Amino acid sequence: MNDIDKNKKKITSFSEVTKFHGHACPGIAIGYRVAESALEKLSSVKALDEEFVAIVENDSCSVDAIQVTAGCTMGKGNLIFKDHGKQVYTFINRNTGEALRISLSKGFDEIDPSFFKVREKAFSDSSTEEDIIEFEKIKEEMIKKILEMPLDELFTIENTEMEIPLKASIYKSFKCAECGEPVSEHRARVKNGAIVCIPCFEFNFS
Numbered sequence: 001m002n003d004i005d006k007n008k009k010k011i012t013s014f015s016e017v018t019k020f021h022g023h024a025c026p027g028i029a030i031g032y033r034v035a036e037s038a039l040e041k042l043s044s045v046k047a048l049d050e051e052f053v054a055i056v057e058n059d060s061c062s063v064d065a066i067q068v069t070a071g072c073t074m075g076k077g078n079l080i081f082k083d084h085g086k087q088v089y090t091f092i093n094r095n096t097g098e099a100l101r102i103s104l105s106k107g108f109d110e111i112d113p114s115f116f117k118v119r120e121k122a123f124s125d126s127s128t129e130e131d132i133i134e135f136e137k138i139k140e141e142m143i144k145k146i147l148e149m150p151l152d153e154l155f156t157i158e159n160t161e162m163e164i165p166l167k168a169s170i171y172k173s174f175k176c177a178e179c180g181e182p183v184s185e186h187r188a189r190v191k192n193g194a195i196v197c198i199p200c201f202e203f204n205f206s
């Protein structure tokens with residue numbers, strides 16, 4: 001069995017992903033295919049743990065699929081969010097330094113030119129039950145198309161060079177001088193000479 005097959009075996013099913021996310025939508029389908037690309041092409045990834053880092057440039061539905069499928073999660077510190085509003089995902093293997101940049105090359109309007117029109121109608125104040133049914137139908141079809149499209153058609157996938165992000169650190173914590181709750185050292189602030197948490201620092205600052 002080669003590495004690719006080994007990785008393929010690890011791919012979570014789409015239904016497990018939608019269960020975690022709460023619903024099926026085109027965004028979660030994109031995230032699922034992004035994770036699939038990363039696992040397939042970064043063939044040296046052995047363990048789906050902290051060695052595998054994802055940098056995501058949006059905070060949409062797709063990110064939930066990446067957390068479940070690629071094992072890159074906020075809590076482990078191997079999911080880095082950059083608020084760029086872009087459908088771009090970079091995966092890094094900390095062990096080898098290999099990095100892969102995946103960007104969505106097909107917009108929803110290119111996959112189905114009527115998608116936005118139907119969605120707008122369904123969400124307008126004057127929408128009818130038929131409009132909503134029509135939108136549900138087009139959404140289902142969009143999900144199916146995303147799941148079935150060849151990866152290289154859906155995305156632009158390229159190897160890239162990247163500085164390896166630091167591993168999540170463990171910080172000391174201090175007691176906030178105002179609310180008394182513990183706050184991690186790297187997020188603490190100094191207010192009138194006392195160590196406080198960010199909410200207390202920002203509240204009523206004088």
Ligand SMILES: [Zn+2]
Pocket residue numbers: 021023024025027028061
């Ligand atoms: Zn969603």
Ligand SMILES: [Zn+2]
Pocket residue numbers: 176177178179180181196197198199200201
């Ligand atoms: Zn506080």
